[in-house]
Amino acid sequence: MLLFLSFLGIFLSLILLLFNARKYKSSLYLGLFFFLISLYGFYQYILLYSKSVTLISLFLFNLSVAGSPVYLIGPMLFWYTRSVLTDDAKLKRIDLWHFLPAIVFFVSALPNALVPWHEKVEVAKTVAQNQSFIMEYKATLLSEFLSSATIFLMRLILVLAYTIWSFGLFINYLVKKKISIVLSKQQFMKKWLCYLLGFMLILVISQLFMVFKSFEMHFSAIFFTFNFIRVISVVGLVGLLISPFFFPTILYGLPRMPEINEPENDDRQLNETKLLSNSFESDYLKSIGQKSDSFMEKGRLYLDPDCNLGFFAKQIDVPAHHLAYYFREIKKQRFNDFRNEWRINHAKALIQEGKANEVTLEAIGMQSGFSSRNAFISDFKKTEGVSPGAYAARYN
Structure with missing residues (x-):
C-alpha cells in the first residue's frame, strides 16, 4: 500500500x-x-x-x-x-x-x-x-x-x-x-x-x-x-x-478572481459581468475576454506604444499569468496579435476617413500605436493581406 x-x-x-x-x-x-x-x-x-x-x-x-x-x-x-x-x-x-x-x-x-x-x-x-x-x-x-x-x-x-x-x-x-x-x-x-x-x-x-x-x-x-x-x-x-x-x-495556476472595474460600463453589461464572476474556470476566463475587449474598445489601450501583456494586465487588473493563459488556451492567439488587430482597425478607420491625404502612412501608424513604420507595414500586411499604401489607394 x-x-x-x-x-x-x-x-x-x-x-x-x-x-x-x-x-x-x-x-x-x-x-x-x-x-x-x-x-x-x-x-x-x-x-x-x-x-x-x-x-x-x-x-x-x-x-x-x-x-x-x-x-x-x-x-x-x-x-x-x-x-x-x-x-x-x-x-x-x-x-x-x-x-x-x-x-x-x-x-x-x-x-x-x-x-x-x-x-x-x-x-x-x-x-x-x-x-x-x-x-x-x-x-x-x-x-x-x-x-x-x-x-x-x-x-x-x-x-x-x-x-x-x-x-x-x-x-x-x-x-x-x-x-x-x-x-x-x-x-x-x-x-x-x-x-x-x-x-x-x-x-x-x-x-x-x-x-x-x-x-x-x-x-x-x-x-x-x-x-x-x-x-x-x-x-x-x-x-x-x-x-x-x-x-x-x-x-x-489561476488562484484569484480580480474585482471587475470596467470603464463607463452600463448596468446591463455590469450585471452580466457579475453573473460571470459567480463561478470560476470557463466563466472567469470568459469574463477576462469581455474585459479585454471592453478596455480595448473604450479605453483604447492599444494606442499606447508600451501596450504589452504586462502593461495590459496591470491596466485591467488581471494577473498577467491569467491573461497569458486566456490568450494561449482559450483564445488561441498571441496577445500581440490581439492588440495589433485593434491597431490595424484603428488605422483602417483613419484611412477610410481620408487621413492618408493629410498625413503620411507612417504618421497614421504612429497614431494607431505602432512604434515604427516597419512594424506598421508588416503587421498591416499580415492582417489585411495588402500593404497600407495599397489599402489607402482604394480611398484616394
Missing part, C-alpha cells in the same frame, strides 16, 4: 512539474511538495517493509541525498500556501533560511555515503532482519549528539510546524478578509486549501505517533501489521494524494 501511494505521489508530482511548473511557480512548490512526500514514503517502505538488502544499502548510506530533501517538505507547503493566498510565487531573500535544516542534515550525512560497499551491505542485512537496529545505528554525525528517535522525530516536528504555520497564514487571511480580495468568487480554493492542509495535518500527526511508538516498541512486527494510528496515517496520505484530482483547476 505504501509503495503504491509513493508511486502515485511521484506520478502526481511529475504532472505538476512537467506541465505547469514552467508557467506557474505555485505549481512548482506543490509538485515538489508531493514529490518529497512520496520520497519520504518510499524511504519508509524500503527501511521497514522491503527487506531488500540492496535498496536498504543504497538509501540508508545515501541519506545525504535521500534524506535531506525531506526537510524541505514543510517549506514547499508553506511557499505554496503563501503563493496562492498572495498571488505572488517569488521567493524572498529571507526564505533562504528555510533551506538551513536540509543543508545541516546533508553535511552531517555526507560522510556516511563514503563507507565501503561491503560494509553497507553488512549493515543493510542487519536492518533487513531486525529493524530495531536502526535505533542503534549512527547514520549521521548528528547521531553523536542526538538519539535516532530524536532525529526521526525532528523531521516530522519540523513538517508539523510548517503545516501549522501554513494553517495560521490561511486563517489570518480569512479573519482579516484578505481572502476576499485574492480568492474572490472562488469558494473551491478555500476548500482546496482546507483539504490540503487538513490531510497534511492528519498525516504528520499520525506519523509522529507512529515513529514514537515504533521506537518505544523497538520496531515490533505486531505494531506494523495492524495499528489504528497506521490506518489514520494511510487515510491522511490517501486523502492528500487524491485531493488534487477533485480540484483540477488548481493545476492551471
Whole structure:
C-alpha cells in the first residue's frame, strides 16, 4: 500500500512539474511538495517493509541525498500556501533560511555515503532482519549528539510546524478578509486549501505517533501489521494524494478572481459581468475576454506604444499569468496579435476617413500605436493581406 501511494505521489508530482511548473511557480512548490512526500514514503517502505538488502544499502548510506530533501517538505507547503493566498510565487531573500535544516542534515550525512560497499551491505542485512537496529545505528554525525528517535522525530516536528504555520497564514487571511480580495468568487480554493492542509495535518500527526511508538516498541512486527494510528496515517496520505484530482483547476495556476472595474460600463453589461464572476474556470476566463475587449474598445489601450501583456494586465487588473493563459488556451492567439488587430482597425478607420491625404502612412501608424513604420507595414500586411499604401489607394 505504501509503495503504491509513493508511486502515485511521484506520478502526481511529475504532472505538476512537467506541465505547469514552467508557467506557474505555485505549481512548482506543490509538485515538489508531493514529490518529497512520496520520497519520504518510499524511504519508509524500503527501511521497514522491503527487506531488500540492496535498496536498504543504497538509501540508508545515501541519506545525504535521500534524506535531506525531506526537510524541505514543510517549506514547499508553506511557499505554496503563501503563493496562492498572495498571488505572488517569488521567493524572498529571507526564505533562504528555510533551506538551513536540509543543508545541516546533508553535511552531517555526507560522510556516511563514503563507507565501503561491503560494509553497507553488512549493515543493510542487519536492518533487513531486525529493524530495531536502526535505533542503534549512527547514520549521521548528528547521531553523536542526538538519539535516532530524536532525529526521526525532528523531521516530522519540523513538517508539523510548517503545516501549522501554513494553517495560521490561511486563517489570518480569512479573519482579516484578505481572502476576499485574492480568492474572490472562488469558494473551491478555500476548500482546496482546507483539504490540503487538513490531510497534511492528519498525516504528520499520525506519523509522529507512529515513529514514537515504533521506537518505544523497538520496531515490533505486531505494531506494523495492524495499528489504528497506521490506518489514520494511510487515510491522511490517501486523502492528500487524491485531493488534487477533485480540484483540477488548481493545476492551471489561476488562484484569484480580480474585482471587475470596467470603464463607463452600463448596468446591463455590469450585471452580466457579475453573473460571470459567480463561478470560476470557463466563466472567469470568459469574463477576462469581455474585459479585454471592453478596455480595448473604450479605453483604447492599444494606442499606447508600451501596450504589452504586462502593461495590459496591470491596466485591467488581471494577473498577467491569467491573461497569458486566456490568450494561449482559450483564445488561441498571441496577445500581440490581439492588440495589433485593434491597431490595424484603428488605422483602417483613419484611412477610410481620408487621413492618408493629410498625413503620411507612417504618421497614421504612429497614431494607431505602432512604434515604427516597419512594424506598421508588416503587421498591416499580415492582417489585411495588402500593404497600407495599397489599402489607402482604394480611398484616394
